Amino acid sequence: KQEVTQIPAALSVPEGENLVLNCSFTDSAIYNLQWFRQDPGKGLTSLLLIQSSQREQTSGRLNASLDKSSGRSTLYIAASQPGDSATYLCAVKYGGATNKLIFGTGTLLAVQP
Amino acid sequence: GAVVSQHPSWVICKSGTSVKIECRSLDFQATTMFWYRQFPKQSLMLMATSNEGSKATYEQGVEKDKFLINHASLTLSTLTVTSAHPEDSSFYICSARGLPSTDTQYFGPGTRLTVL
Numbered sequence: 001k002q003e004v005t006q007i008p009a010a011l012s013v014p015e016g017e018n019l020v021l022n023c024s025f026t027d028s029a030i031y032n033l034q035w036f037r038q039d040p041g042k043g044l045t046s047l048l049l050i051q052s053s054q055r056e057q058t059s060g061r062l063n064a065s066l067d068k069s070s071g072r073s074t075l076y077i078a079a080s081q082p083g084d085s086a087t088y089l090c091a092v093k094y095g096g097a098t099n100k101l102i103f104g105t106g107t108l109l110a111v112q113p
Numbered sequence: 114g115a116v117v118s119q120h121p122s123w124v125i126c127k128s129g130t131s132v133k134i135e136c137r138s139l140d141f142q143a144t145t146m147f148w149y150r151q152f153p154k155q156s157l158m159l160m161a162t163s164n165e166g167s168k169a170t171y172e173q174g175v176e177k178d179k180f181l182i183n184h185a186s187l188t189l190s191t192l193t194v195t196s197a198h199p200e201d202s203s204f205y206i207c208s209a210r211g212l213p214s215t216d217t218q219y220f221g222p223g224t225r226l227t228v229l
Contacts, residue, residue, distance in 0.1 A: 032216075043119075043206055043222040044157075089156060100147065101218065103156045 002027045004092050004104035012110040013080055021075040021107045023090035028068045031096055035064050035075050036089045038106070044089065048075070080111045115141045117209050119221035126197055127229055134192045134224045136207030142187040143209035147218065148180075151204040163190055187211070197228040 003026045013019050023033070032051045036044040048057045048064040050073065056065040063076040073090060087108045091101040116139040126132050136146055145164050149157040161177075163169035163184035171177045181193040190209075194201055204225055208218040 036220075041204070041223070041225065043117075044208075044220040046217070046220075049217070091157075100159050100162060103158075105156050108154075 002092070002094060002102055004090060004102050006088075006090060006104040006107050008107060009105065010108040010110075012112060014112050015080060015082060017080050017111075018076070018078050019080055019109070021077070021088050021090075021109070023073040023075070023104050025071045025073075025092045025102075027094065028071045029094065030068060031093045031099065033064075033066055033073050034091045034093070034101070035062075035073075036091065038087045038089060040086075047088075077109075080109075082111045082113045085109055085111050115209075115217075115219040117143075117207065117219045117221040119205075119207055119224050121224060122222065123225040123227075125227045125229065128198055129196055131193055131195045132197055132226060134194075134205055134207075134226070136190045136192070136209065136221055138188045138209045138211065138219070141209075141219075142211045143190070144187065144211040145209070146184055146190040147208045147210075148182060148190075148192050149206045149208070151206060151223075157206060160192075194226065197226070199228045202226055202228045 007022045034049045035047045050057050050066045061078040066073045087106045089106045090104045118137045120135045148160045151157045160175045161169045161171045163182050165184050165187050169182035184190040204223050206223045208220045210218050
């Protein structure tokens with residue numbers, strides 16, 4: 001069964017700290033992996049998309065890495081800000097571009113001012 | 114960028130009634146739309162995939178007669194929760210895929226359904 005899990009489930013850090021969120025997947029034959037942000041009661045905002053042939057993607061203070069062989073991805077957030085507080089979800093796609101996304105369990109991040 | 118809207122954003126209904134949720138792609142043609150359900154503090158679970166003009170494909174464990182999906186046009190899909198019960202209370206999110214990029218899903222803002 002293809003499963004995606006995220007650790008930790010919740011994380012609280014002081015403002016300015018660098019942090020890492022983890023995502024692991026059981027089947028390493030992925031097509032791509034995507035990180036999303038979800039604010040309370042809201043939809044999803046795509047942050048970064050990593051294709052299976054890529055090792056990492058960067059956008060501003062965010063850096064996502066992908067290690068297919070170990071079935072892992074990390075989302076690195078530099079110099080965290082209170083506005084970064086949200087739930088972060090990773091999602092994996094298998095097979096091809098038109099296939100469905102399998103979402104992880106999410107990490108609830110709170111950045112304390 | 115591509116925008117997906119949902120209506121209503123929240124709805125409260127009595128047990129036994131039916132509720133329709135709309136998902137629209139505002140500036141692109143959505144050949145495929147997805148419906149997800151998210152219970153409190155849980156992740157998104159795919160309910161069904163619908164392609165324009167075709168019957169929806171439901172995930173295992175999702176009752177197709179209870180969750181009716183219609184994707185009659187390239188910009189609109191609807192999810193109808195029939196004979197809703199309190200256990201159907203959840204956050205329903207749709208996403209759409211199509212031009213400009215067939216590899217990307219664009220997510221709607223979600224609909225909060227509360228069944229009394």
